[in-house]
Amino acid sequence: MKHRSLSDRAFWGAGTILVVAYALVPIGWIVSLSLKPTANVADHKFLPSGATFANYRTIFKDPQFPAALRNSLGIALIATVLAVALAMFAAYAIVRLDFPGKTAVLSGALAIAMFPQVAIIGPLFNMWRSLHLFDTWPGLIIPYMTFTLPLAIWTLSAFFREIPWDLDKAARVDGATPFQAFRRVIAPLAAPGVFTSAILVFIFAWNDFLFATSLTSTNRARTVPAAIAFFTGASQFDFPTGQIAAASVVVTVPIILMVLIFQRRIVAGLTSGAVKG
Amino acid sequence: MTTTVPAPAAAGHAAAVSTSKPKVRRRARSERARAERRLGWMLCAPAVTVMLLVTAYPIGYAIYLSLHRYDLRFPTETTFIGLRNYGAVLGNRLWWQDLTSTLTITAISVVIELLLGFLLAYVMHRAIFGRGLVRSATLVPYGIITVVAAFAWRFAFDPATGFINGMLHTQRAWFTQQWSSYLVIVLTEVWKTTPFMSLLLLAGFTLVPDDVVKAARVDGATATQRLRKIIIPLMKPAILVAVLFRTLDAFRIFDAVFVQTRGAQGTETVSILGYNTMVSRLNLGLGSAVSVLIFACVLIISFVFVKGFGANLSQQRGEG
Numbered sequence: 001m002k003h004r005s006l007s008d009r010a011f012w013g014a015g016t017i018l019v020v021a022y023a024l025v026p027i028g029w030i031v032s033l034s035l036k037p038t039a040n041v042a043d044h045k046f047l048p049s050g051a052t053f054a055n056y057r058t059i060f061k062d063p064q065f066p067a068a069l070r071n072s073l074g075i076a077l078i079a080t081v082l083a084v085a086l087a088m089f090a091a092y093a094i095v096r097l098d099f100p101g102k103t104a105v106l107s108g109a110l111a112i113a114m115f116p117q118v119a120i121i122g123p124l125f126n127m128w129r130s131l132h133l134f135d136t137w138p139g140l141i142i143p144y145m146t147f148t149l150p151l152a153i154w155t156l157s158a159f160f161r162e163i164p165w166d167l168d169k170a171a172r173v174d175g176a177t178p179f180q181a182f183r184r185v186i187a188p189l190a191a192p193g194v195f196t197s198a199i200l201v202f203i204f205a206w207n208d209f210l211f212a213t214s215l216t217s218t219n220r221a222r223t224v225p226a227a228i229a230f231f232t233g234a235s236q237f238d239f240p241t242g243q244i245a246a247a248s249v250v251v252t253v254p255i256i257l258m259v260l261i262f263q264r265r266i267v268a269g270l271t272s273g274a275v276k277g
Numbered sequence: 278m279t280t281t282v283p284a285p286a287a288a289g290h291a292a293a294v295s296t297s298k299p300k301v302r303r304r305a306r307s308e309r310a311r312a313e314r315r316l317g318w319m320l321c322a323p324a325v326t327v328m329l330l331v332t333a334y335p336i337g338y339a340i341y342l343s344l345h346r347y348d349l350r351f352p353t354e355t356t357f358i359g360l361r362n363y364g365a366v367l368g369n370r371l372w373w374q375d376l377t378s379t380l381t382i383t384a385i386s387v388v389i390e391l392l393l394g395f396l397l398a399y400v401m402h403r404a405i406f407g408r409g410l411v412r413s414a415t416l417v418p419y420g421i422i423t424v425v426a427a428f429a430w431r432f433a434f435d436p437a438t439g440f441i442n443g444m445l446h447t448q449r450a451w452f453t454q455q456w457s458s459y460l461v462i463v464l465t466e467v468w469k470t471t472p473f474m475s476l477l478l479l480a481g482f483t484l485v486p487d488d489v490v491k492a493a494r495v496d497g498a499t500a501t502q503r504l505r506k507i508i509i510p511l512m513k514p515a516i517l518v519a520v521l522f523r524t525l526d527a528f529r530i531f532d533a534v535f536v537q538t539r540g541a542q543g544t545e546t547v548s549i550l551g552y553n554t555m556v557s558r559l560n561l562g563l564g565s566a567v568s569v570l571i572f573a574c575v576l577i578i579s580f581v582f583v584k585g586f587g588a589n590l591s592q593q594r595g596e597g
Contacts, residue, residue, distance in 0.1 A: 015400045016407040023414035026429040026468065027421070029440065033432055044443030086327065089320040098310070099317030105325060112332055114525045116575045118548040119568040122555035123335035123342065126349075146331035149324050207422045209532040210548070214556045225424040229536055241438050248425040259420035263413050270473065271480040 027252065034245035041241055055246035065247055067219040068227035072251070075137050075223060076205035079144035083201050084194060086145070087152030094153070095160040106157070109150035117147065121214040128215055135216045140223065143211045148201040155200060155269045159193025196269035199262055206255065224251045336572060339565040347562035355562075362566035371550065372567070376574070379546040382459065382534075383527040386466040390523060391516070393467065394474030401475065402482045415472040423469060427536035430465045458542040465533045470526070474519055481515025482508075521582040525575055547571050 033041070035051040043049065059065040094102055124143065125134070133139035163186070171181040212226035222230075228247050231240050259266060346358045366372050401411050418426065433439045434451040442449060451457040485508050493503050509516070531548040534540060540549045551571060555564030 012400070012403070013407070016411050019397060019400060019411050020414040022468075023417040023472075026426060026433070027417065029433055030425070030429045033438070042437045044438075044440055046440040046444075086324040090324040093317040093320035097313050097317035097320070099314040101318065101321070105321050108325070108328065112328055114522070114575065114579065115332055116525075116529045116548070116568075116571045118529060118531060118551045119339060119572040120332065120335035121552065122561050122564045122568055123338040124331075125556060126342075126561055127335070127338070142327075142331060146327055149328055153324060203420055209422075209424050209535070210552070213535075214552065225422050225532070228428065229424055241432060241435075244428055245432070248422075248428060252421055252425055255420040255422075256417055259416045260413050263409075263416050266416060266419075267412060267476060270476050 027256070030245050030248050030252070034242060034249045036242060038242060055242040056250070059243050059247050059250070064219060064227055064231075065224075065250075068222055068224045069250070071137070071219075071221055072206060072223040072225075075140050075144065075221070076202050078137070079141045079148065079205045080198050080201045082141065083145045083148045083152050084156075084198050087149055087156050087197065088194065090149075090153050091156035091160050094157050096165065106153070109153050112147065113150040113154075115147070117143075117210055121210065124211075125214055133215075135218055135221050137221055139215050140208075140211055140221060143215070144205040144208060148204050151204065152197045152201055155197040156193055159196065159269075160190065162193075163189045192265065193269075196262075196265040199258065199266060200269050203255065206251075336569075339568045339572075342561050342565035343569050345562050347560075347565075349559035349561060358562075362563050363570070365563060366566045366570060371545075372547075372570075374543060375540075375545045375547050375550045378459075378544055379528060379530065379548075382462060382466065382530055382544075382546065383524060385459070386463045386470075386527050387520060387523050389463070389467050390471045390474045391520060393471045394478050394519070397471065397475035398478035398482060401479050415475060417472075418469050419472045421469065423532040424536055426469045427465050427533040430461055430468070431537045434461050452538055452542065455542045455544065458538050458544045462530075462533050462537055462544060465537070466527060466530065469533075470523060474523055477519035477522070478512070478515060481512040481519070484515060485511045517582065517586055521579070524578060524582070528575065528578065529571075547574070 029046060032046060032048045034055050035053070036043070036048040037050055037052045037054065040049055090105065093099070094105065128134040128139050133142070165186070167185050167189070168181050171185045172178065176184065207225065208223070209225040209229065212223040213229065216222040216226060219227075224247070228244055228251075231244050231247070343362050344357060344359060345355055346362075347355045397411075397415065401408065401415070431452075434441050436442055436448065436450045441451075449457065451461055489511075490503055490507060493507055498506065529548050530546050531552065534544055534546050534549055535552075538544045540546070540553075547567065548571070551564055551567040554560050554567055558564075
């Protein structure tokens with residue numbers, strides 16, 4: 001690459017700073033809000049003048065938030081494992097085997113990715129009540145798994161297509177058992193793709209609000225997004241701004257860390273298939 | 278909102294493989310082919326079953342419910358009433374108002390996202406230093422829970438707690454007027470989803486060969502000409518797919534509106550209407566009619582994009 005002029009560098013540098021500020025301002029704001037003492041919440045300032053962890057203590061003392069956190073983690077993790085497992089079978093078949101209906105599976109999955117989820121909350125609400133799935137973990141795991149399957153199938157197919165499957169044969173010729181060949185050769189090659197789709201599926205399940213608010217009613221299965229939206233203050237006149245901010249920070253930090261650590265993979269996963277199938 | 282944009286690539290690939298085999302040892306091959314076919318179906322069956330059971334069946338059930346008077350508060354009065362629920366929805370001003378506000382929010386946010394996303398993708402594509410930094414920063418909004426983002430912006434604009442009024446030295450109550458409520462909702466949408474758009478467009482930039490752009494430059498094309506005559510036409514497939522996905526995604530907007538206005542000031546969207554009718558007012562018959570109409574809108578939007586603009590998902594691979 002040629003040397004760039006000073007003004008060129010300044011231009012791109014400014015662009016970079018602008019993008020970083022764009023991404024971080026709301027995060028900084030919510031962190032600041034969560035640290036403000038109640039008396040200062042309405043001071044109209046971006047940065048807190050004094051910091052306190054009182055809001056964090058309050059949300060963890062109340063049973064509502066810890067329960068929601070547990071529900072969110074459990075439901076999102078189980079949905080992720082199930083969706084990725086089912087998608088792995090399907091993606092393997094799509095990439096490695098020849099059978100009619102393969103295109104139908106892929107385009108069906110595509111249709112579901114664009115499906116308006118609000119269109120089925122009424123029927124699901126009614127079905128879940130009669131199947132006793134309303135306000136339970138499986139009641140949310142099932143829709144999350146379903147709506148992330150397309151994403152997982154597409155991402156995994158794209159990754160699996162890049163795997164040199166013939167290495168498996170080579171390993172067998174060299175004397176490896178089928179299981180060894182799978183464990184030592186294929187599994188390590190497939191792992192990054194599987195991991196990437198798991199991250200994307202997890203983010204989806206962690207983010208959902210529509211199903212969580214329609215299909216749950218109590219601490220039994222209500223996840224964090226729904227719990228935050230229904231937070232009530234100590235009195236009805238006292239909107240729990242600081243506590244909502246604190247709860248938001250708690251659920252945001254792990255995701256940001258994950259996104260930053262695995263950014264390369266996430267970008268690859270999100271754009272997989274967009275250019276190269 | 279997490280959707281990746283895929284390209285149906287397997288189809289062409291599969292066809293090429295199956296037609297190029299010689300006809301020797303046909304029986305053994307057909308035996309093997311049958312086994313392969315069976316295994317393929319078996320491996321796909323669990324995923325396909327789940328997807329059908331949780332989407333196709335409920336949508337069928339929604340159609341059934343939409344033809345009935347079915348209110349959970351009066352379950353004994355359930356009767357078949359034909360298309361009267363649809364008449365009630367389509368004859369009500371609220372549906373049209375909500376559809377208009379949904380389309381307004383969708384159109385404004387998608388246009389802004391496309392422009393910003395394009396710029397952002399260009400920065401990521403061209404940036405020589407801080408590329409990783411830009412990419413990490415872009416992914417932050419993507420990872421954040423929509424409800425959290427909606428609260429962050431709501432508190433920022435709140436006249437009591439917000440820093441925006443302090444910064445602008447005003448006392449504006451942003452959520453008491455329609456235009457300013459739209460502004461905050463659109464801002465939230467744009468902030469949260471532009472990164473996704475820019476990643477899709479970034480992938481599109483790789484469809485533009487560097488030497489073509491350079492050649493145009495040598496031939497004396499200005500930057501605007503290069504953009505309009507070369508880069509954009511070459512990226513058109515990527516742009517169309519990104520816009521289609523984001524349009525359908527924005528059309529189902531629910532979280533941000535729910536958290537920020539609950540549909541007040543005429544910002545109610547069709548998803549909020551469906552939710553209110555079914556989950557809050559427990560009128561499953563009427564709510565299902567709303568659901569089916571939303572579903573129909575999504576089909577229409579996809580149809581317009583695919584037939585009208587020629588959004589071709591398989592073109593993405595540069596093979597279509």
